[in-house]
Amino acid sequence: MREKVAIAGIGYTAFTSVSPGSSYRELTYEAAVKAYDEAGIEPKDVDSFICTSEDFLEGYSISDEYCNDQLGAVLKPAQTIPGDFIHSLAVGMMHVLTERFDIVVVQALSKASNMKTIPEMINFALDPVLNRPLDITAYMVAGLEMNRFLAEERATRKQCAAVVVKNKANALLNPVAAYGARVSIDHVLDSEPIAEPVCLLDVAPYADGAVVMVLCSEKLAPSLSDRPVWINGVGWSSDSPTLESREWTDAVAVRLAGDMAYKMAGIACPAKDVDLAEVNDEISFKELQHLEALRLFDPGQAGKATEDGRTSPGGTLPVNVSGGGLGVGHLFECSGAQKVLELVLQLRGEAGERQVSDASVGLAQAWRGIPSTSAAVAILSN
Amino acid sequence: MELDKKELGATHYKESALKEGKLLSLAKQPKLQYAWDNGPAIGRYLEELKEGRIIARKCNKCRRIMIPPRMFCELCWRPTDEWVYVKDTGKVNTFSICYVNWDASRIKKGDKPHLPAVIEIDGASEGMGILHVLGEVEPEKIKIGMKVKAAWKKPEEREGAITDILYFKPVRG
Numbered sequence: 001m002r003e004k005v006a007i008a009g010i011g012y013t014a015f016t017s018v019s020p021g022s023s024y025r026e027l028t029y030e031a032a033v034k035a036y037d038e039a040g041i042e043p044k045d046v047d048s049f050i051c052t053s054e055d056f057l058e059g060y061s062i063s064d065e066y067c068n069d070q071l072g073a074v075l076k077p078a079q080t081i082p083g084d085f086i087h088s089l090a091v092g093m094m095h096v097l098t099e100r101f102d103i104v105v106v107q108a109l110s111k112a113s114n115m116k117t118i119p120e121m122i123n124f125a126l127d128p129v130l131n132r133p134l135d136i137t138a139y140m141v142a143g144l145e146m147n148r149f150l151a152e153e154r155a156t157r158k159q160c161a162a163v164v165v166k167n168k169a170n171a172l173l174n175p176v177a178a179y180g181a182r183v184s185i186d187h188v189l190d191s192e193p194i195a196e197p198v199c200l201l202d203v204a205p206y207a208d209g210a211v212v213m214v215l216c217s218e219k220l221a222p223s224l225s226d227r228p229v230w231i232n233g234v235g236w237s238s239d240s241p242t243l244e245s246r247e248w249t250d251a252v253a254v255r256l257a258g259d260m261a262y263k264m265a266g267i268a269c270p271a272k273d274v275d276l277a278e279v280n281d282e283i284s285f286k287e288l289q290h291l292e293a294l295r296l297f298d299p300g301q302a303g304k305a306t307e308d309g310r311t312s313p314g315g316t317l318p319v320n321v322s323g324g325g326l327g328v329g330h331l332f333e334c335s336g337a338q339k340v341l342e343l344v345l346q347l348r349g350e351a352g353e354r355q356v357s358d359a360s361v362g363l364a365q366a367w368r369g370i371p372s373t374s375a376a377v378a379i380l381s382n
Numbered sequence: 383m384e385l386d387k388k389e390l391g392a393t394h395y396k397e398s399a400l401k402e403g404k405l406l407s408l409a410k411q412p413k414l415q416y417a418w419d420n421g422p423a424i425g426r427y428l429e430e431l432k433e434g435r436i437i438a439r440k441c442n443k444c445r446r447i448m449i450p451p452r453m454f455c456e457l458c459w460r461p462t463d464e465w466v467y468v469k470d471t472g473k474v475n476t477f478s479i480c481y482v483n484w485d486a487s488r489i490k491k492g493d494k495p496h497l498p499a500v501i502e503i504d505g506a507s508e509g510m511g512i513l514h515v516l517g518e519v520e521p522e523k524i525k526i527g528m529k530v531k532a533a534w535k536k537p538e539e540r541e542g543a544i545t546d547i548l549y550f551k552p553v554r555g
């Protein structure tokens with residue numbers, strides 16, 4: 001069996017709070033044209049297309065049907081994954097590993113600005129019989145989790161705010177990030193409470209954007225790219241959906257997804273072997289919880305590391321150098337794509353002002369957001 | 383095979399049990415609202431409909447004149463090249479006579495059936511056209527290949543929507 005799968009081309013739009021000049025078609029088309037151009041391919045060369053979309057978020061039933069035109073996938077083998085881009089990336093990798101598909105295209109899109117009732121849509125993810133009748137915002141789930149995380153002394157409230165300060169500052173150096181800003185710990189702590197202890201600035205604001213990547217076999221990689229980035233491992237996992245008996249302190253599914261990816265990538269000591277990480281930070285404390293679940297820090301240590309600058313650019317493990325969800329924007333199914341994209345740029349040495357020096361192994365982690373426990377992880381190297 | 387209710391331990395309820403409150407039922411209306419940014423192609427298409435015109439985009443590679451217009455040719459995988467006005471006449475590619483409404487409720491007795499049809503528009507490439515409805519025609523007179531023309535709303539009533547065309551009606555000749 002083939003061992004390695006390459007990312008041979010990437011294409012992406014800017015991530016913006018609105019995108020009124022383009023329909024979702026033109027957004028994906030822009031990303032696809034760039035990705036195919038980089039890999040020097042045309043749609044006719046592609047053996048399989050994998051899109052990422054969820055009907056509820058797109059406003060179409062069977063949104064799969066609406067993915068093909070803008071990818072050049074009309075009348076070609078195409079399928080849709082209603083998960084995160086990293087789930088799609090894992091499927092694309094598997095396609096290549098079967099040796100039946102040499103070139104596979106993976107896509108994700110966010111048109112969050114077109115979703116006019118996002119809180120209601122998120123609320124629809126709650127159990128209809130046991131949870132929804134209580135008429136409580138689904139953001140309570142973030143509050144419940146964070147409160148427990150703080151009560152277990154896994155981090156302080158200030159350390160969580162330090163994540164926001166870092167990521168929004170990082171985004172200032174990312175030309176495609178929507179929410180770069182210089183904020184202070186006090187700005188975060190003093191922002192409007194949403195579901196205590198979660199405040200407004202703890203939450204990643206929504207953004208639009210599209211990402212397309214071209215995957216190929218190891219054999220083809222040299223002809224498609226002079227700087228391929230390799231997918232060394234992928235993993236995914238989901239906990240039970242129940243809010244009544246779930247683990248509230250630790251992100252168990254993230255741990256399992258990470259372990260699966262580490263095993264595939266042959267990484268024995270994540271904290272030593274991973275050079276940079278793009279993890280889900282949809283709510284400030286999630287970055288810390290996820291870093292610990294991924295064994296990049298011991299339990300209770302990620303917050304302190306953030307305060308000490310160890311996860312800042314130039315630190316021992318730069319985390320969310322791109323700005324993360326807090327700085328780039330929350331992209332729904334496209335969130336993981338933005339993280340993988342950042343790794344590819346970093347591992348190619350093309351990250352400009354925010355380039356991490358000597359980066360050779362990167363980790364990207366996605367979480368499907370409130371109120372889910374679904375996680376996916378990808379490990380990349382140059 | 384008849385299933386033995388007793389053996390299954392199942393209890394059968396009539397619909398009236400719901401009304402009588404014998405069954406727990408929950409009803410909640412989800413508030414799901416979407417917008418759809420049109421982008422340059424569909425945006426221009428709708429603006430032109432407001433003016434009583436139909437506009438298409440041409441791909442200079444495959445030479446297709448496409449409606450609804452699109453900014454890229456999905457077959458040639460390249461940007462389309464120019465705007466082209468097409469006619470508001472065409473011929474019926476296919477049609478159906480529908481006795482149920484959009485939500486599958488049956489039309490009222492005596493009401494006319496819905497008459498959806500795909501109209502291949504004159505001036506656009508073969509096989510390209512508009513999904514709309516037919517009007518001013520008896521259902522039994524509709525034929526595939528029949529020539530039709532757009533019946534427009536009054537200019538002051540148009541709003542830049544596909545419904546600025548009321549329906550397509552038969553033309554003689």
Ligand SMILES: [Zn+2]
Nearest residue numbers: 441444455458
């Ligand atoms: Zn063409």
